Amino acid sequence: MSDTATSEHSEPDTAAEHHDTEHAHPSDWAYVKIAVVLAVITALEVFTYFESVVDWGVALVPSLIFMMIVKFYLVATWFMHLRFDSKLFGRMFTAGLILAVGVYLVTLTVFEFWV
Amino acid sequence: MFTTGFKFFFGLFGAFTAAALVYGYTTGGNHVGPISLGWKGGVGDHIGYGVLVGLAFVSLLVSLVLVSFRDADASAQARLQNLAEVLTDQPVAASFWPVVAAFGMGAAAVGLVLHPMVFVLGLALIFLSLIEWTMDAWSDRATGDRAINRELRNRIMAPIEIPVVGTLGVAVVVLAASRILLNVSKLEAVWVAGVVSALILGGAWVYASRPGLGRRLVRILGPVAALLLVVGGVLAAVAGEREFVHHEVDTHEESGEPAVTEEGH
Amino acid sequence: MAITEKTPLELGPGDTARYAERPLGVFTRPQEGRGWRDWLSTVDHKRIGILYGASAMFFFLVGGVEALLIRLQLAAPEGSVLGADVYNQVYTMHGVTMVFLFIMPLAAAFANYFIPLQIGARDVAFPRLNALSYWIWLSGAIFLNTSWIVGGGGADCGWFCYSTNSGVAFSPSHGVDFYAIGLQILGIASLVSSVNLIVTCLNMRAPGMTLMRMPVLTWMLLITQFLLLFALPVITVALFLLMFDRLFDAQFFNPDAGADPLLWQHLFWIFGHPEVYIIILPAFGVVSEIIPTFSRKPLFGYEFMVFSGIAIGFMGWGVWAHHMFVSGIGPISVAAFSLSTMFIAVPTGVKVLNWLATMWGGKLRFTVAMKFAVATVAMFTIGGLSGVTHSVAPADTQQTDTYYIVAHFHYVIFGGGVLGLFAGLYFWWPKVWGHFLNERLGNWNFWIMLVGFNLTFGPMHILGLQGMSRRIDTYARGYGFEFWNMAATVGSLLIAVSVLIFMWNVVKSKRDAPHLPPPGPDPWDARSLEWSIPSPVPTHNFDTVPQVHGRDEWWHTKYAENDEGQVVRVATTEEAAQTGEATGVHLPSPSFWPLAVAVGLPLIGYGLIFNLWLALVGALLTIASLYSWAMEPVDDPDAAHDHHEEHHEDDDADPDEESDPR
Amino acid sequence: MSAEPLVADHAHEVSDHGHDPHATTTGLSHIKLAMWVFLGSECLLFGGLISTYLLYKTRGNGRTLPTDVFDIPFTSVSSFVLLMSSLTMVLALSAVSRGEAEAGRTWLLATALLGGVFVGGQVYEFTAFVREGVAFTTNPASSAFFTLTGFHGVHVSLGIVMLMSLFVASVKGKLTQRNAETVEIVGLYWHFVDIVWIFIFTVIYLIPAD
Structure with a gap:
């Protein structure tokens, strides 16, 4: 029964995608690299707080939000495996x-x- | 299932409840007082009513314990173990709860003199050992097999022990860390938090990548670090918090108005 | 979590018979088939559905009594049945009860019972979580209603409980605290259930059951679950803020401190408007099953039905502020929300037209279920049209907080939701219980309810346009309110009579059942998979999991086109239906832990209100039960595998057991 | 007899009879799908709390605002700590799914400890704020701030308790490669809490009030 069943499973929204999962999880080293990137971005964010060093002007809020989105995206796609x-x-x-x-x-x- | 012991105590519960009701009404309670445990209103003689209700509660509790654990049910026990009669001379497992209970009593006594916190700690230890000791005593005689007994005990107690121990562990770390941070200066707090985290991260890294190398070291350093944290926390708590500047009423003026909702901007 | 003990209780070497009886007392894991205990520990989606349905009907009576009290108070000018204070509590609790304790759980009953059957599954994805949803819901419902006894009266701020009326200053009793915490508990229940049912719909379909082959009821229920999933956290936030304000002196809704009471209105209606569709979509699904069956035609425009349902689900998120046109949200906001509200009428209209087109040219059979379904369409259309009048902001300014609004939402919720669910009760009763509801009594039930409903809520349109405001506890003579108020009260009594007839029908049908022929698997010649298995449904649902080839799979098993293009019957029900005699089907084992978890939550609630130590006890109970649950294997390795075989042997002669559908 | 393992909290655990790898329609595990569905729902929860704070952040009722007492350097360290705990969490999962129980256990404990430092820092921060004149009931801004961050802190604490439970299970030898999914589920929750903090750190702390 299951043999005939699997072909019937394929439906556009879901089934086609799970073939490439579960194999491609990255190595620990990749995780560490992502973490380093995250740390660097966070350092940049904190850097904006010390306005005496650089004046960000009107770019401050957009760049903060941009960095936030990048961090958010990295954690979701790599650490939470959405990418894989x-x-x-x-x-x-x-x-x-x-x-x-x-x-x-x-x-x-x-x-x-x-x- | 319903052992003699259960029946006896459950009956006692009924009798005491009835007695409490009768007593509550006859000594001049109003119509809802006695049935609502005295909520919103009198029950006549409070002391007598309270004693009777208390006895009823205790009987109920004991009966529930009896029916829950099927204790004092000799025939059930014999049937369980497929024996003609109940084993009475099972060896009991080793237990350190007597020591804990004794320590708790000592702490409570000392605490009466020294500090209320110590007293509460002693009470908590006594309470803890009461529960654990009871469970051990019960599970020791549950069946004739030591391994099964341990499994039984774990099955009932692990769901309570794991989260409670987990929560206490978190609480100790959180409390100790926050006491230390409150004790040092604002800038030092930043450094303390950073360095401690870096140590955790680094230690985990070393240990995870080279388990063979650091195992013995960690066995020693781990408890030492934990001890340091607790001792540091206690010392910091005793030493008190640093001075904080209380911000007085300041100049944020616009706050009072509900700024949003007028029509026609 | 899945850290289970390999075998929960290792037996001694060799001798397994020695411990035939467990020494664990109440901690012994329950097994199937032990009377009332079976109901407390059941994880069978069908039984949980029945529990939901029965409890919902109970709270229907509670809410109905509250409604009658309101109508008696308002029957004549200067009514004095209830005082103003009690009146406030009664209409608040009427709304809360009907929405959260009647319609939602009744829809949940349908969802629980029929989603797995319609997609060809043996149970939901997480059977124990399913039980947890029910028990948490029940504990929340009981908690909410205990405020009458221990809280100093029910909540008295209206079902939407606007700030600042909900503050301690204007509502000093504990009623609103019970509202805030009780709805949170109910919210947890619905959230758990929505996650569970979403996973079920996505992950447990029978082979070949693609999404676009799912029956419309399942589709509408799935959309409902998504709405619940995303709407409940919003109300949870609002309730948290309210709770902190009242119990811990926070400043969220204190205008004196600069807070904005409109925040509550926004949060409430961001939840509240999807809630409207949460109420109505299940009824739409029910109607979409019944009308094709009794028209002997496939549903007209299946794709449009599904996509308009999805569209309603999406657009339902963009219209909430139309409840707030008069609260001063500004002209641009009013215009935007006015437009979006007009647009949402479109997918709803698509549905109505599709139902009509389904009936067009069909071989109609007007059973009671069909009558209720058609009445649902008609009454909902009236409610929908009066709803469109609200979307016109200037008109709405006149109508806000008048009885016109009351008329409108009762036409939608009662005329749409309740009538639709009653249609479902008559339709699926034989499937669930193995006997029909009496059609003659059902006709009385239907007509009296329809007349009573229109007599109650029709006049409210007039009253509202005359200017009678809602939530007033009485009115003076001479405003011209007397006649229509009396008419509405008479109508409400008629509704009560019809509900009594329904209850009598339930009793009588059960009593008559042994003397009547059984309905068989497929009494209505229906279309979806649940009709391909015996009535009442066996514990394991399907003997073999069906292979699905198209929409209306069961119909196409029975009928096919012949060479001339005519539809002819190719198999009788008896040939095509499953027999329900499978053995050895592996089913999840029952568990008491869901119930234990649920008992802890109201304790936390009482604790927050009265004494935090009690909250600690409740939390400990909940957490310990959760851990016990996590350590308990999904399937009891000690349980017999085909329990449904020996089920009837150990009958405890329990009344519950008698009504056991198996 | 087709006894497909359709009924299970975990599809792979019930395979007494069935050997079909496609036990679920989509081929995805029930519990992981459920977790993601739940996290989608959590977005609206935190969204509501964040919006409440944003709406109220300047409403001080003439008293001190949270923004007046923020200690950005310290909060930055806290954010680093939480971010790094996400790394240790993902390393724990990686180790457990490779079958390296001991390394997995170490990373779990490290994650829990880093979480503990974060929550300890939050208790420190709250206490400092109260001392400096911003208490829960001071004004709408402070109520909203403490509710939002406190809610997040409770989420972190629950995560720590879960991590500690996994740690205990691992010590008892019950956390094997087969249970890697459990670690993954807890991990998803943990990363989500981290993500929320990424949001809070920028929107609440870093973006200037005016």
Whole structure:
């Protein structure tokens, strides 16, 4: 039964993706490299706090948010294995993430938070 | 399942409850007082009612314990072990709970004189050994097989012990670390946290990559580090916190208005 | 977590018979088939579904009594049945009970029972978590209602509990504390259940059951679970803030300290509007199963049905502020939310048209289930249309907080949700219990409920437009409110009569069942997989897991096109249906730990309100139970593998056991 | 007799009868899918708390604001610590799934200890704030700050308890290669908590108030 079943499993949204999983997990050394990158970015972030050294001007907030997103992305894709696992996992997570960002941005906008 | 002991104590529970109700009403309680354990209202003579309710509770507890653990059920025990009669001379396992309990009593006594915290610690130790000792005593005689007994005990106690020990472990680290940080200066706090974390990271790195090399070293250094942390925490707690500058009411003016909701900006 | 002991209890070498009885007392793992204890420890999705349904019907009665009290108070001017204070508590608890303790769990009953059956699974993905959801839900429901006894009365701030009415200053009893904590407990239950059912739908489908072959009920329930998944954390945040404000003097909703009460409104309605669809989508799913069956046609526009459901699920997140048009959110926000609200009517309208097109030209059979389903479509359409009038912000300004709103949402929630779920009860009753509900009594039930419903809530449109505000405990003579209020009260009594008829129907049908022919696996000649197995459903659901080739798999097993393109019957139900006689099917073992975990949560709740030591006890109980659970293997290695065979032998002559569907 | 192992908390654990590797429709493990679904839900939880703080961060009611007493150098160290604990966590998983129990155990303990340092630092930070005039009930800003960071701290603490439980299981020899998925699940939770802190650190601490 299972032999015939597996071909029927294939459906566009899920099954095709899990063939390349579970094998390609990176080595410990790759993790360490990612951690070093994360640490460097964090150091940069902290660096912005000491304004006397460099004046970031209007670029401050955008660059902080950019660095935050990069860190977020690195942890999610490498440490949480989204890069190597089925896309379905990532979709479940990003659905919540996008919804949260969208809904709360609208709420803050209604409160005229940005004004 | 319902042993004689259970029946006796459960019956006692019923009798005491009834007595408490009757007593509560007859000594002049209002209509909801006695059935709600005196919540919102009188039960007449409080002391007598309280004693009866207390006895009822104790009986209930004992009966529940009896029915839960099927203790004092000689025939069940014999049936379990497929024996004509119950084994009575099983050797009991070694136990260090008597020592802990004695230490707890000593600590409680000393604490009465010295410091309330020590007293509470003593009480906690006594309480702890009461529970563990009871469980050990029960599981020692649960079946005729030492290994099964240990398995039984773990199955009931591990779900409590693991999270409690885990939480206490976290609490000790957190409390000790935060006391030390509060004791040193603001800048030193940054360094302390950084260095301690680096040590943890580095130690783990060395140990994980070369388990053979550091094993004995870690066996010694690990407890020493833990001891240092606890002792440091206690010393810092005794020494007290550093001076903090209390920010007085400052100039943030705009806060009071509900800034958002007017129409027609 | 999966760190289980290899075998939980190692037996002594050689002699396994020696320990036939466990020395563990209550800590012994339960096994199947022991009367009432079986119900406490069950992990069978069907039994859990029944538990959900029965408890929901109980709270339907509770909420119904509260509704009747409201209507009696308002029947005549200057009513004095309830005082103003009690009136506030009663309408608040009516709303909370009906939403959280009746409709949602009744929908959960359908979800639990039918999702696995419709996708061809033997159980849900996490059977013990499923039991946990139910028990947590029940403990939360009981906790919420104990505020009548120990909390100094129910919550009295309306079901949406706007700040600052919910603050200690205006609501000094513990009612709102019970509301805040009780809804959090209920939220945990729904969250656990939504995760479980989402994984079930994605991961446990029978071979060939692609997503676009799933029955529409399963689809709508899946969308509902996603809405729950994402909406509940938002209300949890709001409830946390409220709880901290009330119990620990935080400043979240204290305008004197510069806080903004509108924050509550936003958080509540970000949850609250998806909640509306959480209530209505299961009923849509039910209707989408019933109408094709009794029209003997496939559902018109399956893809449109599914995608409009998904569209509703998405767009439901962009309309929340239409509940707040008069709260001063600013003209741009009002315009934006007004537009988005008008747009969300489109996918809903698509659904209504598709149901009509399904019936068009069909061979209609008006059973009670079908009548309820058609009434659902009609009544929901009325509610939907009055809803569109709210999306027009200037009109809404007139209607806000009047009885027009009350009329609107009752047409949607009662006319759509409740009637739809009643349709489902009549439709699936034979599947669950192995006997029909009496159709004659069902007709009485239906017509009286339909008339009573319209008599109750129809006049409220008029009252609202006349200017009668909602939540007032009484009104003076001479405003012209008398007649329609009396009419509404009479209508509400009619609804009560119809519910009593339903209950009598349940009893009578059960009593008559032995004298009537059994319904068989497929009494309605229906379309989805649950009808291919015996009624009542055997414990293991499917003897062999079905292979699915298309939509309406079961229908196509029975019918096929012949050479002239006509649909002819190719197999009788008896030939095609499974017999339910499989043995050796491996099922998950029952467990008491879900119940134990659930008992701890209300203790934490009481502890937060009255004494933190109690909270510690509750937390310890919960955590210890969770760890016991984690260490307990999923499957009891000591249990017999085909327990359903010997099930009827050790009957404890328990009343619960009698109603056991197996 | 087709007894497919359709019913299990963990698909791979129930394979008494079935040998079908595709025990689930998508081929993904139930529990991992469930964890990701749950994390999606958690986004809205933390999103709500973060928005509340952002909305309230300047509402001081004439008293000291959290932003006035922030100790950015210390919080930076805390952020580093939490970030590095993510590294140790992923190394723990890597070790356990290779079957190196002892290394896995070491990394688990290191992760828990780093988490402990983080929470200890948070207790220190909270105490310092209270001493400096920002308590939970001072103003809406402080209530929102303590609720948000406290909520995060509770998440970290729960994670530590889970890590310690894994550690105990490992010491007792019950955490083998077969259970690597359990470590992975706890790891997902741990990294998520780290991700939330990445967000909080930037949005709450680093971006200037005005």
